[in-house]
Amino acid sequence: MQPFTYYMPTKVICGRDCVLSQGECFKALGTHALIVTGKSSAANGALGDVLAALAKNGQTATVFDRVTPNPTVACVREGVALLAAAGADCIVAIGGGSPMDAAKAIATLAVQERTDDEIFAGGYEARALPMAHVPTTAGTGSEVTPYTILTNDAKETKTSITSPAMFPRLAFLDGKYMAHLPVASTVNTALDAFSHAVEGMLSRNATPLSDALARESLHILYPLLRKTAGELTLDERDALLYASMLAGMTIAQSGTTAVHGMGYALTYFYGIDHGRANGLLLGGALRLCEKKKVPALADILAACGDTLEGVCVTIDALLGKKEDIPRARLEEFAVRAMGNKNIKKSAYEPTEEEVRAIYLGAFGR
Ligand code: NAP
């Protein structure tokens, strides 16, 4: 058997109303929590549930609800300052990938000082404040990964930072918080989860166990992909959230590959949602894998129960009208993407010419 290691120290708690019914789990985190979130968590019920659970335990909380999509270093610094002023000793993150990632960075920078120039330099020690995460989108799987992805203005991209201590201690999964997630967010985040499972299997760092998690994720997620453009039942929301977590557990081991590495430019320069950016590039990346006879492709399609053509049609139907990005810009993104470390993690490492062709094909250029 291929030698591998598996590390995922997050306690996952799934089920309807689990934040309330298993709220005593928060006790072990600390006495005063900084709740890191965006504006939507007050409306979707997650913030109320967390505040009620903490209060029942006799824990106090300070709410930092100023995280916006694609969190910046400035946002993280604001969170660290509020945490210190409030005397918080633990963090509860509520939201999509943006609040969850901001929370991981706050938890880390609160105990490891870095200048702005050093933030993306890597080499973090395995120290962070204890965290619980409550995802309110089904896509990033950030609740079970050791990564945070922040906007890196110096390099005009998004860059991930990692440390084993960025794994949350607890993750609470309840699809009820997604009952009113807008259709576009549901589609885009599902595409992100799909991309994680697929890219995990296309990674040089894939292991038998990360592949098993990815296959199960695709098996559940793929039949639901088309449905994300319409009404979803709460059971289907739960299933999407579970599949997203499995895909997160996959990339926690394998990392992401070319598609994510290429998608960051679309988000940074054109504000395209992270999941949609991946969805736009995925079809071309899969077609390249077919051309290069990448062995994992057959396994991916078997888990989806569809042909390559069928998968590409499904993704295209969800994407709808494509953005109008000039050819010269896309060619520039290809040069940039070659500097991204994720490209080198791909089982088949695409050449610059192939990366350019994927960008151009994604926008019909
Ligand atoms: P997001 O940026 O967290 O949220 C997108 C929008 O959805 C926000 O406007 C948010 O509103 C709203 N929203 C969230 N939950 C909602 C709900 N239940 N009901 C209604 N509206 C809701 O989007 P995301 O796609 O989940 O996260 C993307 C980020 O995650 C990117 O920065 C990406 O790079 C990162 N990511 C991280 C990992 C990882 O392993 N760490 C993996 C993949 C992606 P409010 O802001 O007002 O609350």
Ligand code: FE
């Ligand atoms: Fe992602």
